[in-house]
Amino acid sequence: MTAELVRGQNHPLPGTRLEIRVSAGKPIVAGATLGDDRGRVPGAEWVAHPGSPTLPGLEVSRQAAADHRLAVDLGALPDTVHRVSVLLALPVAAGGPASFRALAAPFVAVTGLDGAEVASYTITDLDAESAVVALELYRRQGAWKVRAVGQGYAGGLAEMLTDQGLPQARELADAIDDAVAQGLARSVAAPSPRPADDARVRTTTEDHGPPHGRPAPPVQRPGGETPVQPPVQQSGGGPVPPGDTPTGGGPVDYTHPGRRTTAPPPPPPAAPPAEPGLPAQPVAGDATGWSLEERLYNQVWGMFEDLARTTAAYRSAVDFADSRMEQELDKVLDDPRSRIGGAGDAARESARTKHADLVGQARAALDRDLSQLAAEADVVEPALPPAFAAWGNPVWHAYRAPMEIPMALRLGDLHLPERPDLRIPMLVRLPLERGLWIDSGKALTNHRTDSTALRRLAMDTAVAHAARLLAVYPAGEFQVHVIDPAGSATAALAPLVSAGVLAGSPAAGAAGVSDVLARLTQRVDLVQMAIRGGAADALPPDLDTAEQLLIVNDFPHGFDDRAVTRLRYLADEGPSVGVHLMMVADREDAAEYGPLLDPLWRALLRLTPVPDDHLADPWVGHTWTYDPPVLPAGSQILRQVLEQVATARRTGGR
Incomplete structure (x- = not known):
């Protein structure tokens, strides 16, 4: 049975290989420190965080997300380590919450490798804190236990790391914040600063090869918003689309499958020169990549991030305008001499006018950026390959079975209320990792x-x-x-x-x-044993090595x-x-x-059969509306595509 811990309570751990799952409802940073026999952290090399996510026996997520999975192998820790503290902190980002007061109570669970929960802890009574020690795993008389801590720090990461005895805690806290801000684990890096002609060059992240050559799965949590990959699912389903939260099986590898080279990809095609005073005309595939498919993939996620951030800037400007107007109106009301009469009316009208001007300027900037993104979407959508394309895209009418697995798959579309007609394809990497x-x-x-x-x-x-x-x-x-x-x-x-x-x-x-279930479970067991034993050639000759999908209804x-x-x-x-x-x-x-x-x-990525606002991005935590894929009314494209799939199977893909 799962032990539901309260603050200060401990519970024995049945094994040394564990997973720590965190659900917070909004993007947070997760990390861990290793402590000596006095509980002190000797140096920065004893801290696992998004900028340095792997230590012996410990691995944490590379980005801020609503859900995390931390992998722990207590048997692989150095003998000098007697304590592992799990840290949660709010990212330092515009538009994000300043304290845990604005979030639902974070939930932390320790599970075995089979997913069975050993102990769980809901961290309640957090208020002005922006960082918290959630759990600690500690060695006692040769055995390991878990203790619910829930110690919060209003001074954030720096105060928390200082309390653990870490030298230069402030410098490390700043480095962690920088690593999160730079998006070391995003599927697409932050766009380069835009030159005057608004041309964009987007780059993929550094190649981080995961164990066994597979990327780690994202995480999602039921009962809140969900980030994708980059958005992260937080509502009703165990992140994220394009947005997956990296956890568990190794660092996320967002490079093209099978591409392992340090040479930079060729530059994207240049956009045609724009007329003076007009923005550059968008071009399909204007991101970097080794192929058109990879450039389109990176471009889609660049568009997603652009939309997230330009909307965040608009919302922040509106919040500032609202706050400023409230302050000016409060000032009028605080002065008895100006509450009534012409002076008070003039002051109130001036405050409202300033508010309208600020909101109008913000909206104009937003509309300009949204118009450019809409023009880019109009160019990109027709150029997408079948795996990225909507069912209504004409590319499906020329469909033929592919010879290679694509980089990603479209699971639907995403949009924000500021521009509902601007839809960004929700792409997830293949093979599926959740x-x-x-x-x-x-x-x-x-x-x-x-x-x-x-x-x-x-x-x-x-x-x-x-x-x-x-x-x-x-x-x-x-x-x-x-x-x-x-x-x-x-x-x-x-x-x-x-x-x-x-x-x-x-x-x-x-x-x-x-x-x-018995047949698929047996297949998983056989393949896992073969991989762990380094004897892949010993698998039964009749074992189907194809990827398997199990659909469970009702x-x-x-x-x-x-x-x-x-x-x-x-x-x-x-x-x-x-x-x-x-x-x-x-x-x-x-x-x-x-x-x-x-x-x-x-453990599952929650999707819906009807539009639903349950996705969130990992940068600013916007609530995105997910639109499921829709077949055009009266279309026979699904039947035609499945017939092509069946024919390709009979002919061996010829």
């Missing part, structure tokens, strides 16, 4: 949609996602399994079944659920406790060996399991 959860909960539409219709819409969305995954992988390199215990998704699954692209008939009943119907345990195992361990999970479910339907399934939901 499962997907298509939320069929009725709360999505505030009870305006019939629950049966919403469940059908969720399953239709899942089929569209699965079809796109099948389409962007080379023939035979992606398999889809379906669990439909009650057969309620027969109509939605018809396109996949009739095209013959499923790995087998949809599994029905408890026996079917058990059979599919969870938890048809699932007993053993099946639930296997499902959690697949969610946690499957992505690292090519087994992925797509849940179509309402979380409330599984409420009878209590907190048992919380790790499952947190």
Whole structure:
């Protein structure tokens, strides 16, 4: 059972290889310090933080995010380490909260490698603090324990590190803030300063090769906003799209798969010269990259970041204008001589006029930037390859099975309320490093949609996602399994079944659920053992080495406790060996399991079948509205694409 700790309480740890999961609802920084037998931190080399995320036996996230996974191997720590302190801090960024008072209580859980929670702690009663020691793992008489700490510091990271005895704590705190601000773990680095002609050159991040050559998964949390990768999911689903929060299996590698070179990529194509006084004309693929696909990928995420930051600047300017007007009006009211009469009216009118001028200037700047981004989106969208393109893009009419796996996959669109018609494609890197959860909960539409219709819409969305995954992988390199215990998704699954692209008939009943889960669990076990033993050539010859996707409909119907345990195992361990999970479910339907399934939901990227504002970016924490992929009315493109996939499989991709 999970131990729900209160401040000061401790609990023994059953093993040495652990994962620490953090959910805060808004982007925060997570790090850890190693302490000696007196609990002191001797130097900066004993601190894991976004600028230096890896120490022996310890790895933390490289960016600020709403959810984090910290990997800990207590057996790999130096003998001189007697304490590991988990630190949380608010990033120093414009528009972000100044203290934990503005956030929901952070939740921290210690789990085993199988995802089972050992202990959890909700950090309550935080107020003006901007940094907090959440937990500490400490060695006592040869055994390790976890203690809930919850010690906050109003002076932020510098005060916290000073309290732990670290020399030059202020310098290290500044370095951590700089590392977060520079976005060392973003999929696209911050855009270069724009010259006068507004030309942009975007660069990818440094190549950080992860263990086993795979990027680490992002994290997301149910019950708040969600960052993508770069946005991070925080609401209803275990970040992030383009936005994944790096955790767990190693540092995130955002470079082109298989590309390992220190030579810089060729420069992007130059934009055509603009007429005097006009901004430069946008060009598709104007970011750096080794191929047009990579340049378009980087350009899309540059657009996403540009939209996030220009909107943040506008909102900050409006907040400043509101605050200034309130101060001036309060000053008028504080002086009895100016409360009434012509002088008071004039002062109030002057305050309102200044406010309107400031807001007008901010809006004009925002509209200028949004117009440029909209023009860029109009150029980029038609140039996108199938994996990045919307279903309505004509590129799908010329679809043929690819020969290589693309860099990323489009899961929908994102937009902000300041310009709802400006949609940025939500791209996630391939191979998938976390499962997907298509939320069929009725709360999505505030009870305006019939629950049966919403469940059908969720399953239709899942089929569209699965079809796109099948389409962007080379023939035979992606398999889809379906669990439909009650057969309620027969109509939605018809396109996949009739095209013959499923790995087998949809599994029905408890026996079917058990059979599919047993086969996929066995595959995960075999591949993991082969990798750990360095004996990949010893795998059974009939083992399907293709990437596997399991679609689960109507969870938890048809699932007993053993099946639930296997499902959690697949969610946690499957992505690292090519087994992925797509849940179509309402979380409330599984409420009878209590907190048992919380790790499952947190491990999944929550998507919705209807527009929903549950995503957040990791820079300024905007709430983004996610729009699911929509097939054009009356379009036969899905059927045509699946027919091409089936044909490519029969002919071996020729």
